[in-house]
Amino acid sequence: MDFIGYRSDALGAAVDLVNAVTAAKDEPQASDALRTILVEHGFLARRAPASVEPALRAWARRLRTVFDAKDVREAAIAVNALLADVRVEPHLSDHDGEPWHLHYAPPEADVVDRLRSTTAFALAMLVSEYGIDRHGCCAAEGCNRVFADTSRNAARRYCSSACANRAAVAAHRARAKEKAKQS
Template identity: 75%
Template sequence: MDFIGYKSDALGAAVALVNAVTAEPDGDADTPPEQSGRRLRDLLVEHRYLAARAPASAEPALRAWARRLRTVFDATSSSEGACSALDVTAVAVNALLADVQIGPHLSDHDGQGWHFHYAPPEASLVERVRSTTAFAVAMLVSEYGVDRHGVCAAEGCRRVYADTSRNAARRYCSPACANRAAVAAHRARAKLKAGAGEP
């Protein structure tokens, strides 16, 4: 997905944040807060945010935002009465957009050349992450509906994915989960054939 010159991978950051914070319940329960906060900052740096010097105090807000972002991925399998999964997803996206500080402008900070920012110049790291990731999932849903994102289809996996590939066939968070699911399906078919007495 091309964000018209925006320097960070906002959609990748949204997926990575959701998975780091919500895919493993109590996964960070024994992790010291400073190490947990550093992990989130490193994750953002990997997605080209200038986050290395972000204060540790940003961690709780980033975690809360990751849980909010998850609502968009979870909504793909939701339907409430007459509402379609797309309707539920749109409501989730609009709730995110309503809560972000928007201030579009061009910036040339840190020698990166002029590029687009969604948050105002004085925005904190958390505000920048919130605005860019909210826009990223909004653009994904507006272009592709609910066909390009969701929760991994592998049994027992809670990780999420966003598919920006050409063929839009992704249903798993990783090749490892896709392979495990394929092996499990193959074994189930073999067992069914054996039970039916097929050669």
């Protein structure tokens, strides 16, 4: 599902940024993990300088507020706060041999500002179209990662299939244990 018609995966970038910053303490995190996300989601063809890491980390913490929202009003307030802090200036661009496509930041914006405006706009589209039904925090016990559901059935509640599988196994074992107690 394409939420904003942009050539990068802005919604995926928002999720990956938040998860990179809020990863569990026992998960190893590469020193350039946030800059790698820029490349992986189509914001850059090559790595950004290390100097962008603090800005990306701060923005990821801001994005988290949308995923943590308990209701649509709280999510809208969080999105509006993001949008108030970015410069959104939509325009068509055909840079680097790409076909014409929409950019949300002004042409002179650096990569961090482009990421900020695009991810804020992606979350605004997500919340305006689906409320809080398609994003949130992972339902797995002890996981603090986030997800955005782009599936057709909108049934996702876990950040990954690994968390979904662990939760299913734990639920199965709990049911089996309860059944054994009753026998």
